[in-house]
Amino acid sequence: MAKRKAVVGKQCVACGSCVIICPKQAIFVYKGTKAVVDYDKCVGCGLCQKACPAGIINVEENFQNRR
Incomplete structure (x- = not known):
């Protein structure tokens, strides 16, 4: 299953x-x-991406944790 x-x-x-x-x-x-x-809480729904007025939030498929 892909992690978004x-x-x-x-x-x-x-x-x-x-x-x-x-x-x-x-x-x-x-x-x-x-x-x-907080990647432990994020479910990848994409609402933040749509709400961002600067358009700099992206929901990535097959996300690799960047900690």
Whole structure:
């Protein structure tokens, strides 16, 4: 089974749109600088990707954990 996870790009402006829309509370804004995904909580639904006004969140298929 493929693992789908949200990945936030480096150009994140920390607007918080993804934080608000995430049904699993898997995203938080780190020190007001960038959205960070808790990969243990993320279910890859794609709502954050749709909500991102900058278009820099991508939901990746076959995600490899980047810790």
